[in-house]
Amino acid sequence: MSVLAYGVVAWLFLIGLYGVVTSRNLVHMVVCVSVAQSATDVLLLEIGYRTGGHAPVFVSLPAHPGPAVDAVMQALALTDVVVGATVTALLLALVVQVHKRAGTLDPDALRATRE
Amino acid sequence: MTGVNPFISTSAVIPASVVVPLAAAALMAGFSRFLPRRARDLIAIAVALATTTLTLILMAASAGHPMIYWFSGWRPAGGMVIGIDYAVGPLGAGMASLAGVLASAALVYCWRYFDSARGRHHTLVLIFLAASVDFCLTGDLFNLFVAFELVAVTAFALTAYNAGHPAPLQGAINFAVTNSLGGMCVLMGVGFLYARTGTLNLAQIGQALAGHHADGLVVVAFALLAGGFLVKAAVVPFHFWLPDAYGSAPIPVCVLFAGVMSELGLFAVIRIWDTVFSGLAGGPGPRMRAVLLGLGILTALVGAVMALAQVHLKRMLAFVTMSHLGIYLIGAGLLTPLGLAGASLLVIGDGLAKSALFLGVGVVQHQRASVSETKLRGRGRGLAVTGVTITLGALVLADLPPYVSAAGHGLLVDAADRAGLPWLEIVIALCVVSSSAAVLRAAGRIWLGWGPGESPGPQAGTADDPGEESQDEPDTAGTNGGGQETREPPSRPERIPLTMVLPPLALLAIGLGLGLTSGVEEHAAAAAAAFSDRTAYAAAVLGGHGASVPAADRIAVPPTSAGRVLTDLGQVLAALLVAAIALDRRAARLRRALAAATGWLRRLHSGLVGDQVTWLAAGLALLAALGAAALH
Numbered sequence: 001m002s003v004l005a006y007g008v009v010a011w012l013f014l015i016g017l018y019g020v021v022t023s024r025n026l027v028h029m030v031v032c033v034s035v036a037q038s039a040t041d042v043l044l045l046e047i048g049y050r051t052g053g054h055a056p057v058f059v060s061l062p063a064h065p066g067p068a069v070d071a072v073m074q075a076l077a078l079t080d081v082v083v084g085a086t087v088t089a090l091l092l093a094l095v096v097q098v099h100k101r102a103g104t105l106d107p108d109a110l111r112a113t114r115e
Numbered sequence: 116m117t118g119v120n121p122f123i124s125t126s127a128v129i130p131a132s133v134v135v136p137l138a139a140a141a142l143m144a145g146f147s148r149f150l151p152r153r154a155r156d157l158i159a160i161a162v163a164l165a166t167t168t169l170t171l172i173l174m175a176a177s178a179g180h181p182m183i184y185w186f187s188g189w190r191p192a193g194g195m196v197i198g199i200d201y202a203v204g205p206l207g208a209g210m211a212s213l214a215g216v217l218a219s220a221a222l223v224y225c226w227r228y229f230d231s232a233r234g235r236h237h238t239l240v241l242i243f244l245a246a247s248v249d250f251c252l253t254g255d256l257f258n259l260f261v262a263f264e265l266v267a268v269t270a271f272a273l274t275a276y277n278a279g280h281p282a283p284l285q286g287a288i289n290f291a292v293t294n295s296l297g298g299m300c301v302l303m304g305v306g307f308l309y310a311r312t313g314t315l316n317l318a319q320i321g322q323a324l325a326g327h328h329a330d331g332l333v334v335v336a337f338a339l340l341a342g343g344f345l346v347k348a349a350v351v352p353f354h355f356w357l358p359d360a361y362g363s364a365p366i367p368v369c370v371l372f373a374g375v376m377s378e379l380g381l382f383a384v385i386r387i388w389d390t391v392f393s394g395l396a397g398g399p400g401p402r403m404r405a406v407l408l409g410l411g412i413l414t415a416l417v418g419a420v421m422a423l424a425q426v427h428l429k430r431m432l433a434f435v436t437m438s439h440l441g442i443y444l445i446g447a448g449l450l451t452p453l454g455l456a457g458a459s460l461l462v463i464g465d466g467l468a469k470s471a472l473f474l475g476v477g478v479v480q481h482q483r484a485s486v487s488e489t490k491l492r493g494r495g496r497g498l499a500v501t502g503v504t505i506t507l508g509a510l511v512l513a514d515l516p517p518y519v520s521a522a523g524h525g526l527l528v529d530a531a532d533r534a535g536l537p538w539l540e541i542v543i544a545l546c547v548v549s550s551s552a553a554v555l556r557a558a559g560r561i562w563l564g565w566g567p568g569e570s571p572g573p574q575a576g577t578a579d580d581p582g583e584e585s586q587d588e589p590d591t592a593g594t595n596g597g598g599q600e601t602r603e604p605p606s607r608p609e610r611i612p613l614t615m616v617l618p619p620l621a622l623l624a625i626g627l628g629l630g631l632t633s634g635v636e637e638h639a640a641a642a643a644a645a646f647s648d649r650t651a652y653a654a655a656v657l658g659g660h661g662a663s664v665p666a667a668d669r670i671a672v673p674p675t676s677a678g679r680v681l682t683d684l685g686q687v688l689a690a691l692l693v694a695a696i697a698l699d700r701r702a703a704r705l706r707r708a709l710a711a712a713t714g715w716l717r718r719l720h721s722g723l724v725g726d727q728v729t730w731l732a733a734g735l736a737l738l739a740a741l742g743a744a745a746l747h
Binding site for chain 1: 272284287292302303307310724
């Protein structure tokens with residue numbers, strides 16, 4: 001279970017990076033950034049996971065509730081989701097503007113900041 | 116925590132320095148439509164000045180004794196951290212007040228710079244300021260990440276503020292993609308450290324790792340954290356986004372970027388090194404010093420060479436900034452209090468000077484509708500005050516005494532000598548002279564009309580430059596066209612608004628005043644010593660009241676010698692000489708040869724985000740290898 005989760009983290013991050021590097025479409029690129037972002041969420045949840053643990057809600061528990069998963073890591077993942085949504089929204093807004101001004105979504109066709 | 120100054124309730128000042136700008140930004144976002152424009156401007160300036168005052172109070176009150184603030188009073192119980200803290204020291208508070216000063220200057224400058232700022236710009240600047248202060252004060256690793264992302268997201272939006280043109284959009288996309296990936300690396304590093312130590316508090320993580328040997332997990336955590344922060348600090352090979360963002364952002368935003376944002380990345384690297392990793396067993400300090408110095412030297416040299424090769428003034432200043440970041444990394448990377456003190460004074464002095472230069476370039480752009488050095492040749496007439504400002508700014512970049520940068524340079528060189536690396540002085544001098552000469556060359560061409568201009572034939576350092584045209588266009592269009600930025604045509608070129616002329620001069624005056632203040636070196640050394648003392652920091656945070664050793668007693672600051680002043684003056688003369696050679700018609704062949712020799716480096720800066728992310732991935736792998744070698 002644990003090894004699989006870390007494998008998923010590595011896969012998501014690397015495939016996201018690969019997608020950003022090779023992307024020929026800015027919308028596709030933004031989605032690839034989100035894919036890489038989801039790797040961090042999986043990692044945080046896996047770090048906080050306890051086998052057999054219950055959700056970190058501490059009201060109306062049974063008599064012997066057993067261990068809970070780590071609420072701190074869940075809070076971190078939640079914050080990261082918010083950050084990710086903000087960045088994705090901002091990037092997509094920029095992409096819409098690029099399409100309006102340049103008429104293309106191919107990142108290699110944009111040469112305004114070329115050295 | 117009881118403050119050392121009985122006249123100030125410091126426990127209220129600490130959170131107020133973040134709450135004030137953040138709350139003001141929220142109110143402004145909600146209510147700015149009901150306010151007239153000038154009221155919005157005045158409120159934003161007042162809030163920025165208030166934040167500066169609060170952080171200056173913190174800097175004075177925390178000298179010699181760190182101040183710890185626990186949110187909601189959740190203090191550590193039995194040495195176990197259960198809350199989130201601000202750990203305020205003079206170095207962090209000083210960095211925060213630099214952010215406040217520059218934000219104030221940028222907002223004053225906006226009085227006439229934007230024709231129709233609809234409140235959003237000021238809101239974003241205030242959030243940027245609040246996040247920067249939060250970043251400087253926090254003692255919690257996750258809070259550091261949140262502040263990092265908040266600075267980043269506001270910076271993305273500010274870069275693209277002038278969204279009517281392709282260059283700012285593309286600069287913002289490159290900036291946002293690379294820095295978001297950097298943020299993800301930081302967060303994964305945070306997760307790994309939590310997995311190992313079970314805490315997010317910097318002091319407690321450091322305590323948990325102290326005396327242990329670094330294993331693979333700790334090495335990976337270090338590489339991810341350092342890599343993420345170095346993206347923001349624009350250290351080679353993570354720097355490719357920097358000229359794109361700086362070159363296309365509005366001028367007041369460039370001030371915040373060049374003076375504060377990238378420096379925060381370095382601040383975080385040194386903070387996590389000093390509080391978390393420096394206590395690892397096996398004495399990793401000397402090997403880590405080699406890694407940081409190597410990265411710093413490379414960054415300083417690449418920035419200096421690229422700065423000389425630019426004719427786009429904003430991109431030139433971007434590379435000057437990058438070269439400086441390398442020099443700061445050299446100073447901080449010596450991992451001695453004296454080196455950090457020198458770097459800190461340079462951050463203040465160069466930050467003020469670079470901001471003044473950006474603001475001066477903004478005046479030129481506002482009045483002459485171009486930021487191309489060659490197109491502006493001889494067109495400086497009527498902008499004499501700005502010419503003087505830019506020349507002065509360039510001269511203090513070469514450490515002209517008694518400006519505060521000269522003091523920082525002196526400390527840094529002395530720290531390098533004491534570390535047995537006197538040759539670092541030559542590297543630093545080369546970079547400082549090149550950066551200064553690039554700006555002086557531009558000033559000579561624009562105000563004195565020297566050197567070749569936008570005429571057929573080779574130009575200084577930019578022969579057959581295909582990208583120049585495409586870079587200059589957006590700015591020209593931005594000034595004349597219908598963008599947010601400077602919609603007003605320069606109808607009265609003789610009359611430059613005072614709010615655009617005075618802020619850069621005021622910034623230079625602050626730097627001069629600091630340089631003339633006696634004991635500024637001692638204060639910086641004491642602040643740096645307190646910053647890098649891991650055990651005292653941990654005792655202050657975890658023990659509630661740390662028995663901090665008076666730091667000033669431990670650092671002997673060398674007196675300013677005549678030789679040092681002569682060296683600084685030699686740098687200034689060398690910068691003038693290089694600028695003159697760059698403008699001299701007889702040296703055309705030399706310039707062509709240099710341009711050909713550095714062409715490969717310029718071609719690496721393709722401005723394509725895919726290339727930039729490839730470099731980022733390669734840099735991470737490199738950092739992991741170097742980190743493993745240094746920490747194991």
